[in-house]
Amino acid sequence: MNLLITGSLGLVGSTATEYFLNKNHSITGIDNDMRAVFFGNDGSTTTQLKRFLKNSNYTHTDLDIRDYKNLENIFKGNSFDAIIHTAAQPSHDKAREIPLLDFEVNALGTLNLLELTKQYAQKAVFIFTSTNKVYGDNPNKIGLRENKKRYVFKDKLFVGFNELTPVDHTTHSLFGASKLSADICVQEYGKYFGLKTTCLRLGCITGQAHSGVKLHGFLSYLIKSLKEKKSYEIIGYNGKQVRDQIHAYDLAAAFEQIIKKPGVGEVFNLGGGSQNTISVLEAIELVSKKINIEPKLKYTKANRIGDHICYISDIRKFQKRYPKWKLTQSIEDIVNEQL
């Protein structure tokens, strides 16, 4: 296959690039290291580039997805079987400092790619990495119980949030708003124009390829801070906030299944689900024990605006549609890989 991967140097994009290169597919990667613009040098993703350039099946373009004209040249010069769109401004806290740039990259950049797919690659499968922030803080309205190290759902039969979770009447953060705009456009280019588009509304994604920074990449940044014996700041909810975690490799495998059996304008929640969850306190304890250090912690009482207290993805719709797909990496595997 001939694949276009945007954000090909970031966590998800680089893992997907590696995954498909290993299967001898050709990749056109687009990434302008904008992560370094958003988060400074610690966030830079260029380290992946040297490795990929050694593979003759990889072509890199240092291009901004906001640049419609030059994007169009790429679509004109190629025939893509699938477009995996992962380039983004990925942090909800960062978005409030750069609302225009955030919206341009997340919403307009996505619209550029959809429009070009419609014009030049109508048969291609289009996968968009959306986010659970499209649901805003609606997930916080569910009944919760505060246990010693984590919040849990009061309803023991509730396994997580599904695709019918409301997206209105809630605080999204500007990041959630720009991603929801993109998510709706991706659905619309499917429903209205018949393109093979899929939105994956993702929980926390992690993996070794993450250039984790304070504002994005919770587990990777936490592990890095503890390993380097730096102080780690717990923000709000007594550190008992819970997230499901998926390794970027398992996400790349999900992309492969979607490409094999694409839908039109589809939406799935995807993440580690109820089998792969961890709270901030539990993550600190797990990592500290493994590397045998006393963590330096700082606690800030005020939570991040709109931050989820306990978010777990209900991944049953995806599992039903793609029964061959399985989670292969546990939280333990994910942490061990990064130590």
Ligand SMILES: NC(=O)c1ccc[n+]([C@@H]2O[C@H](COP(=O)([O-])OP(=O)(O)OC[C@H]3O[C@@H](n4cnc5c(N)ncnc54)[C@H](O)[C@@H]3O)[C@@H](O)[C@H]2O)c1
């Ligand atoms: N990491 C997570 O926990 C998580 C959770 C939910 C959703 N997502 C979504 O998954 C996608 C990938 O996330 P990630 O963690 O790999 O992020 P990342 O920051 O590691 O990767 C994104 C890449 O896109 C590039 N990029 C940014 N703006 C660009 C632009 N204008 N033009 C070209 N390239 C640009 C960056 O340089 C970076 O390498 C994003 O859409 C994000 O919103 C991530």
